[in-house]
Amino acid sequence: MDKVKIIELPKVLDKRGNLSFFENTKQIPFDIKRVYWIYDVPGGELRGSHAFKKSHEFIIALSGSFDVVLNNGEDEVKYNLNRSYKGLYVPNLLWRKLENFSTNSVALIVSSIEYDKKDYIRDFEQFKKTRYEIK
Numbered sequence: 001m002d003k004v005k006i007i008e009l010p011k012v013l014d015k016r017g018n019l020s021f022f023e024n025t026k027q028i029p030f031d032i033k034r035v036y037w038i039y040d041v042p043g044g045e046l047r048g049s050h051a052f053k054k055s056h057e058f059i060i061a062l063s064g065s066f067d068v069v070l071n072n073g074e075d076e077v078k079y080n081l082n083r084s085y086k087g088l089y090v091p092n093l094l095w096r097k098l099e100n101f102s103t104n105s106v107a108l109i110v111s112s113i114e115y116d117k118k119d120y121i122r123d124f125e126q127f128k129k130t131r132y133e134i135k
Contacts, residue, residue: 064105
């Protein structure tokens with residue numbers, strides 16, 4: 001969990017509206033291979049509930065807010081994302097779930113690898129075994 005961090009992105013303030021951005025390894029610690037977003041999440045639903053063997057992610061609340069809950073097999077930490085100029089860097093081998101979505105929230109997720117269904121660990125007990133085997 002020591003590699004997880006909130007990263008504040010550059011902000012360009014303008015009376016017409018503000019702008020924030022990130023560029024590959026300048027703000028986030030990996031090259032971007034995939035970008036996806038989650039939206040229209042019904043009240044009370046959660047997303048995620050898996051871990052990745054290789055993929056690192058950067059998660060931003062582009063609109064609204066939600067919580068990212070991370071678990072390393074022993075400890076759990078919850079991060080509330082609610083600013084479009086702050087994102088959460090999540091390294092591989094951490095169980096993650098997104099919950100508590102506000103109305104009209106949009107989660108932008110940037111990944112270090114292209115989609116690979118073999119990279120997913122979808123069972124928590126298997127995650128704990130895999131985490132200790134790989135480490």
